[in-house]
Each structure stands twice: as structure tokens, then as C-alpha cells.
Amino acid sequence: MWHVVGQNRVVSLLQRSLEKEALAHAYLFVGSPHVGKMTLALNLAQALNCEASEPPCGECASCQKIASAKHADVQIIGVTSNGDSAEAKPRVEIGIDQIRQMQHSANLPPFEGRYKVFIIDRAEFLSNEAANCLLKTLEEPVGEVIFILLTVNDRLLPATVISRCQRLELPPLAASEVEAALGSRWGVESPKAKFLAGLSHGCLGWAVSAIIDDGVLQQRAERMDRLIDIINANYEERFAYAAQLVAQFNKNRGLVQEVLDLWLEWWRDLLLVKVGCDNVITNIDHKAALVDMAGGYKLAQIKGFINSIQAAEEQLRRNANPRLVLEVLMLSIPRRKYG
Numbered sequence: 001m002w003h004v005v006g007q008n009r010v011v012s013l014l015q016r017s018l019e020k021e022a023l024a025h026a027y028l029f030v031g032s033p034h035v036g037k038m039t040l041a042l043n044l045a046q047a048l049n050c051e052a053s054e055p056p057c058g059e060c061a062s063c064q065k066i067a068s069a070k071h072a073d074v075q076i077i078g079v080t081s082n083g084d085s086a087e088a089k090p091r092v093e094i095g096i097d098q099i100r101q102m103q104h105s106a107n108l109p110p111f112e113g114r115y116k117v118f119i120i121d122r123a124e125f126l127s128n129e130a131a132n133c134l135l136k137t138l139e140e141p142v143g144e145v146i147f148i149l150l151t152v153n154d155r156l157l158p159a160t161v162i163s164r165c166q167r168l169e170l171p172p173l174a175a176s177e178v179e180a181a182l183g184s185r186w187g188v189e190s191p192k193a194k195f196l197a198g199l200s201h202g203c204l205g206w207a208v209s210a211i212i213d214d215g216v217l218q219q220r221a222e223r224m225d226r227l228i229d230i231i232n233a234n235y236e237e238r239f240a241y242a243a244q245l246v247a248q249f250n251k252n253r254g255l256v257q258e259v260l261d262l263w264l265e266w267w268r269d270l271l272l273v274k275v276g277c278d279n280v281i282t283n284i285d286h287k288a289a290l291v292d293m294a295g296g297y298k299l300a301q302i303k304g305f306i307n308s309i310q311a312a313e314e315q316l317r318r319n320a321n322p323r324l325v326l327e328v329l330m331l332s333i334p335r336r337k338y339g
């Protein structure tokens with residue numbers, strides 16, 4: 001029983017490969033944050049080392065150790081902050097030392113299981129040296145070792161690394177799948193499950209984190225209030241906001257991506273309200289504000305700004321100057337003409 005919710009296409013592909021003993025020696029899981037990449041990677045590690053007749057059982061000693069990160073043969077390699085760097089701002093990356101340690105460990109036989117599994121989380125943060133070092137390992141497969149790279153954006157990885165992996169894309173779940181899973185597995189009741197499913201954009205892990213940690217929704221509400229303020233603010237305040245985002249971007253570009261996704265979500269809702277589809281908006285808790293704001297814009301203005309947000313996200317992905325991109329975006333918030 002695979003624990004990951006949805007992802008049927010990818011799960012059945014992996015299941016068939018397991019049955020035929022035709023596994024790739026390296027996988028690349030690509031998907032949005034919280035869509036289930038790590039859950040699936042751990043599930044695959046369980047399936048490879050499970051002691052039951054129908055792996056992954058989730059219950060045997062091996063499966064349980066893997067679920068609680070205590071299995072000697074399953075290792076997760078992730079980003080660390082390189083605070084000792086001589087540069088002014090610490091770099092967040094997966095360094096070459098981490099990859100060398102992993103290679104050393106990969107050369108030893110499995111300690112307690114059948115396979116060694118190395119999960120490289122947020123592989124887009126591999127430093128150039130680390131990626132080159134990893135490439136050597138991927139080019140010379142050794143026996144019972146499987147590498148699973150996880151990334152939100154494989155365009156940030158060297159093509160040489162991607163070409164050595166079997167690439168599997170994890171699409172967002174349907175809102176109904178998220179809602180059902182929240183109900184059946186986490187006991188969340190209907191109105192809240194529906195609300196969280198809408199906000200999650202198909203990323204169940206986000207909805208689960210919002211159940212476990214009140215701060216997630218709190219932070220979202222604060223960002224949303226700020227967003228509404230900025231739409232109504234003068235240029236000076238908008239530039240100050242852009243500067244704050246730039247400072248965040250330099251520390252953690254993922255956070256700025258989240259904020260821009262909120263902007264996109266808000267303007268999509270404005271569009272839906274404008275065309276009379278307010279029963280399918282995401283921010284149902286802000287419906288009155290959306291209706292009020294949509295009244296002040298023409299449809300073309302809303303569409304135009306949605307394009308601007310998407311263009312800004314794309315430019316940031318392509319490593320454009322964040323200050324320029326974000327300031328231009330703040331300047332292009334349309335002016336409300338009426339309402």
C-alpha cells in the first residue's frame with residue numbers, strides 16, 4: 001500500500017518496475033512544493049526494503065524505520081546554510097562535501113536492508129561542484145544503490161544530471177482528492193477540508209502543514225492583508241514592499257515564489273468574480289473584499305496584471321535581476337478607475 005495520495009500514474013509505473021525488477025538507478029521527481037515528492041521517495045525506499053510480501057506494507061520494522069528516518073540505508077541529503085562563506089550573504093546550497101560523503105557511503109554494502117537509497121531534496125540547490133561530483137556517481141552505477149533527486153524546477157539542474165535520471169513529474173492533485181484525503185486520513189471536517197483543499201492548489205502537504213501548525217494560515221492571512229494594502233498603496237509604499245521581497249529573495253527565493261503565487265491567486269479570484277464565477281474562487285474567506293475590488297477594475301486590467309505576475313515569476317526563474325523584476329511588477333498594478 002503506497003502511502004502517497006494520488007499520483008496514480010507515477011505509482012503504477014514504479015510498482016511495475018519493482019515487479020519486473022527493472023528499476024532505474026536514479027530518479028528525478030519534479031513537482032510543486034508539498035505535492036508529495038518526499039512522501040513518494042520514502043515510499044519507494046520502503047518498497048525496496050520492505051520485508052512483507054506486498055511491499056511497501058508500511059508496518060514492518062523496515063518500513064517503520066524508514067518512515068521515522070531511522071533506517072541506516074536510507075539517507076536524505078538537503079540544503080545547509082553555508083554561513084562560513086567569505087561572501088557577504090550566506091549561500092544556501094548542497095555542497096560538494098555532502099556529495100562526497102554520500103559517495104563514500106554508497107560504496108559500502110547495505111547495512112540492514114536490501115538497497116541503499118539516497119534522497120537528494122531540493123536538488124536545484126546543488127552547487128556546481130556538487131552537481132559535477134554527483135554526475136560521476138550517476139554515470140557509474142553500482143549495485144544495490146538508488147538515487148532519488150527531488151526538485152520543484154528541473155530547469156535549474158544541469159542537463160547532464162537530468163539525462164542520467166528517469167524523470168517523473170508529480171502533478172498537483174485535484175481539489176477533491178485533497179479534500180477527501182484531509183477527511184479520511186486527518187479527520188478534518190467538511191467546510192474546513194474544502195477551504196484548505198482550495199488554498200492548497202493540489203499540494204496536500206501544504207494543507208496538512210496548515211492543520212498541524214496554526215502559524216501557516218496565520219502567515220497566509222498576514223501576507224494577504226499586506227497584499228490588499230499594497231494594491232491600494234502609493235508608489236513609495238509599493239517600492240518599499242518590493243525592496244522587502246528582494247531582501248527575502250536573496251535569502252530564500254522559495255518564500256518570494258510563495259508570495260507571488262498568492263498574488264496570482266488573488267488576481268485569478270478577481271477575474272472569476274468579474275466574470276460571475278464567484279462560486280469557484282479560492283479565497284472564499286475574502287469574498288466581500290474581492291467583489292468590492294473587482295468592481296473597480298475592467299476585465300482587461302485584471303487579465304493584464306495576471307500576465308504581468310506570470311511574466312515576473314518566469315523572469316525570476318530565469319535569474320533576472322530580482323529588484324528590477326519586482327519593482328516593475330509593483331509599478332504595473334493597475335489603477336482602479338471606478339467602484
Ligand SMILES: [Zn+2]
Pocket residue numbers: 046049050051052055056057058059060061062063
Ligand atoms: Zn514493509
